[in-house]
Amino acid sequence: MIVRIMGEGQWEVADSRFPELNKLDDELLEEMEGGDEEGFRRTLGALLDAIRQLGEPLPDDALEPSELILPAPDATLEEVRELLSDNGLIPG
Template sequence: MIIRIIGEGQYRAPEALCEELNKIDNRIVVLVSEEKAEEFRKELSKLISEIKEKGEAIGAEEILESDIIVPPEDLSLEEAKAVFTGSGIFED
């Protein structure tokens, strides 16, 4: 799966990592719906860190369509309400 982090590039993520990211994504959906801003920011930061640490960075010269687009870490809670709804950005 190809994941783009807005403003930071693309990463190739193996299936096992995607399962882990989906769990974090599901927690973010709950935190956003409960309007828990601080906890939401921590989980979004964790989501992005996991992608960067465990995914394989894709060079800028390689142009691939992204399967998932992850918002930047500075996403506000209000903006997150439009992104992290239903099943979130990762499909169950």
């Protein structure tokens, strides 16, 4: 799956990696619902770091459509809340 981190670029992440990413996504959703700004910031950073570590970066000139778009590391809780579905940032 092609994942874009807003303001950074794209990574190709194997589908087999999504169960561990979904755990972080679930944690992020709980922190957002509880208004835990510190936990939100920590978990968002961990989720984005996991994408960077588990995925293969695509070249800057690649024109691949992103199947999943994640917020920038400095996104606010409110900005991320607007991107959320009922399942969090990552479907599934």
